[in-house]
Amino acid sequence: xxxxxxxxxxxxxxxxxxxxxxxxxxxxxxxxxxxxxxxxxxxxxxxxxxxxxxxxxxxxxxxxxxxxxxxxxxxxxxxxxxxxxxxxxxxxxxxxxxxxxxxxxxxxxxxxxxxxxxxxxxxxxxxxxxxxxxxxxxxxxxxxxxxxxxxxxxxxxxxxxxxxxxxxxxxxxxxxxxxxxxx
Numbered sequence: 001x002x003x004x005x006x007x008x009x010x011x012x013x014x015x016x017x018x019x020x021x022x023x024x025x026x027x028x029x030x031x032x033x034x035x036x037x038x039x040x041x042x043x044x045x046x047x048x049x050x051x052x053x054x055x056x057x058x059x060x061x062x063x064x065x066x067x068x069x070x071x072x073x074x075x076x077x078x079x080x081x082x083x084x085x086x087x088x089x090x091x092x093x094x095x096x097x098x099x100x101x102x103x104x105x106x107x108x109x110x111x112x113x114x115x116x117x118x119x120x121x122x123x124x125x126x127x128x129x130x131x132x133x134x135x136x137x138x139x140x141x142x143x144x145x146x147x148x149x150x151x152x153x154x155x156x157x158x159x160x161x162x163x164x165x166x167x168x169x170x171x172x173x174x175x176x177x178x179x180x181x182x183x
């Protein structure tokens with residue numbers, strides 16, 4: 001099935017609609033991550049570095065707007081995955097919700113130590129992320145770091161999970177059951 005130009009334009013418009021927080025936030029996050037040379041450096045993709053590509057080439061390779069990596073890999077990779085989540089509506093104010101931004105930093109054990117600092121790569125990357133997002137108002141209200149938890153994904157990857165949270169409006173611009181037949 002193919003979409004017509006109007007349908008494609010409608011899909012693209014979700015990136016800017018006020019109530020489409022997941023899509024809109026992820027677009028903002030992607031732009032912030034690819035504009036940060038320290039993040040790109042810490043991802044340490046030797047293949048992309050050898051090709052001297054622009055930072056946006058790391059999207060969908062090492063920077064993923066979802067938390068899922070290929071279980072079969074032919075080369076060592078480090079990943080920065082991120083998700084957004086609508087956590088809960090405020091107990092006494094239904095127009096406010098708790099919105100989360102979650103980062104998963106995964107670094108392969110054979111590339112875990114960064115050469116200039118002799119520090120674990122996933123710890124350095126989370127430090128950069130905290131510096132970028134803690135207290136930021138990039139989504140309209142202040143983000144607060146709520147959680148920073150280390151873990152091991154499997155025998156190959158060390159992980160750090162960061163959860164930032166903000167209180168924001170709950171679908172104030174929304175439709176009331178916007179289902180249309182035929183679209």
